[in-house]
Amino acid sequence: MNKANTKKLYESFPFLYGDHDKPMTQTLMCWGFEYGDGWFDLIFNLSKAIEQEAEKSGLTRSSDLWPRAEQVKEKFGTLRFYVANGSKPIYDLIAKAEAKSEHTCEECGLPGKTREGGWVHTTCQVCEELRNNKRG
């Protein structure tokens, strides 16, 4: 994910992503968001929903129990979102977003599909062709 989008997420959800500047020994968030920009909306909406859920349960942002993203990455073409201080409704939200990522192009955000191969990834037709041309 590019720097501008990464910054936007950190700034919009400073507590959810409060660990991003911690050293590697304490969090995997120091790696940032390890996927393309097509999933930005998906992550943004998920982050918002997680914070709304935490608010509903009566937590305050400065609480030690506020949800904290531990790692956000791509694995086998789908999103993986690991969070500390999660709850059942929060894990449900994450599962829904992860399922949606299977059909969302990670490059541009349009409907896509997961493609097998050396490196499993999820792209739409156009991005897939661009990728193959670049490689070819």
Ligand SMILES: [Zn+2]
């Ligand atoms: Zn695409």
